[in-house]
Amino acid sequence: MIGRLHRPGATPVHRLPPQCKIVATVAFVLAVVATPRERLWAFGAYALMLAAVAAAARVPAGFVARRMTVEVPFVAFALLIPFVAHGPRVEVLGVALSESGLWAAANILAKASLGAAAMILLAATTEPRVLLLGVERLRVPPLLTQIAGFMLRYLDVVVGELRRMRVARAARAFEPRDLRDARVLGRAAGALFLRSYERGERVHLAMLSRGYEGRMPAADEAPATAGQWTAAALLPAAAALVAAGAWLVG
Amino acid sequence: MHVPDGFFDAPVSIGAGVVAAAGIGVALRGARAELDDRTAPLAGLTAAFVFAAQMINFPVAAGTSGHLMGGALAAILVGPYTGLLCVSVVLLVQMFFADGGVTAYGINVTLMAVTGVLVAYGVFRLVTKVLPANRPAVTGASFLAAAVSVPASALVFVVLYAIGGTADIPLGTLTTAMLGVHVLIGLGEGLITAVTVGSVAAVRPDLVYGLRGTVRRPLEVRTAQPSGA
Known part of the structure; x- marks a missing residue:
């Protein structure tokens, strides 16, 4: 199931080392989150940047949109905010809504969607296993990425067992009411x-029998070149410019 | 449902990130001390289990359904250290699915892994200390642990929101809504956690971390004797 996140490809975005892409994604999202909420044009600019990355990586818009549905529960929560928030009211279609609440809802929706879209693009252009390798190269404790690696490796097995149990229950006419x-x-x-x-x-035990001594064999370590870092820095640099502009210009 | 980007302001996100990093650091050390070189496969498989268990939907009321969160379950089954690691790793992988924001990872870990697991394990230990060490007591303690840990996480969410939320919601309204909903969710979580722990305790009590020291007869491995010897 985790495999559905990834879209294999050989575009320049796919080929960048994972650690560069992770740093770029996090820096981009930080710039988005730091943008003042009244500067709507800035959010439009961020969306255009992500669209450019998606085009370069040949990730179709429909793919990103389908994955964005994971956000839906939070969208519902955000839509409630204008009804319960404090502050002066404005009439929208005959309903009095809080003005600051409307801004807050728009702010959360814009930033959460941009963050989710950036993450989806990262996962779409990077295999999960490689993504974890990138996390590890960024000096996250290797034990943590090892645990995540085993989880990813066996997720489909465990979820498959869960599915077979559900089929077995359904075959015996069980339906939770x-x-x-x-x-x-339970x-x-x-x-x-x-x-x-x-x-x-x-x-x-199987690992022990193959000589495991508490460390996973190291993958071939090829540090990212300055050129790759520069290429990955394009997106966050553009976002940082927009964020700075949003603070200064208004 | 995980906190996305832009929901909390930067200081709270960073502060929660520090709390999360410290929690994960302590848990890494604790888990390695307990499980040694078995940590990666056992915690990894348990994390896969927690991820899968979150896909079990149970009907709550009037056509709505809830799903297990599994923080309390992991804490009781594999202990607070490994449990915290498992939930943190599940949150990390869910972030790859864009469930939960990159800048909100610290907040999500603080809410669900640190608060959820620690409160659940604390309640479980307290109750099992007071009650006699038998199966019904363990089931009851599991129920309470899970039922308390869910509203506790919601309460921490409200506290973080009071410090650095980005929307101007009256705190009273938010507290009432969050606690009301999560007390209900906690009851379902408690029920299913209690049955799950009970069924594991019936088959392999030696695997239930929360039962360490209370199991009278540890599971022994019997090897077949060669016949005629």
Whole structure:
């Protein structure tokens, strides 16, 4: 399931080292978050920048839009803010809404969507495994990325077991109706934990038999060149200019 | 539902990031001390389990459904250190899915991993200390631990919001709404956590971290005796 995030390709965006892309994404999102909320033009400029990256990486807009649906619960929350926030009211279609609440909702929607779109582009152009390698090269403790690596590696196996359990329950005409059925679901979760944990024990034994000594074999370390860093810096540099402009000009 | 970018201002995001980094650092050290070189595979598989368990939907009321969050479950099953790591890693991978913002990762870890796991484990330990060490007590303690940890995370969210939220929502309204909803979610979480822990404790009590020291007969490995010896 994690594989669906990635769109294989050989564009310049795909080929950049992962650590450069991660730093660029984080720096871009920081610039977006730091922008004053009244400067709507700045958010439009950020969206254009992401569109340019998507075009360079040949990621279709529909792909990004479909992945953005993960945001929907938060959008609902943001839409509630104008109704409950403080401050002077403005009439919108005959409903009195808080002016500061409207700004806050627009602010959250714009920044959250831009952040999500940037992340989706990063994940679409970088394999999950390579993404973790990039995280590790940025001096995140290797144990943490190892745990994440094992999680990614076995996610489809564990989710597959969960799906087979659901099919088995459905084949016996079980359908959760109310909270009392939590008993059945809880037992299934318990069984799933046992299977996952015991699989972890077997994986560890298999690793020991292959000479594991607490460290994963190091991947070939090819540090990013100055040129690659410069290419990756294009996006956050442009965003930083816009953010600075938004603060100064207004 | 995770906090996206732009929801909290920069100082709170950075402060929560520091808290999250410290929590993960302590948990890394603790987990390595407990599990040694088994940490990566065991915590990784448990993280995959937590991710999968969050996909279990259960009906709540009137056609709405909730899903397990799993912080309390992980804390009781594999302990506070490994549990915190598992939830943090799940949040990291969910960030790849654009669920939760990059700049809000510290906040999400502070809310769900640090607060959720620590409160759940604290409550669990307290209750099991008071009650006799048997299966019903463990089930009850699991229920309480999960039921308390969910509104506790919501309360920390409100506190962070009071310090650095970007919208001008009256705090009273926010507190009431957040607590009201999350007390309900906590009941469902508590129920399913209790059954899950109970069913694991029935089969492999030695695997339930929260039962360490209370299991009278540890699981033993019997090897087959060669016949005629």
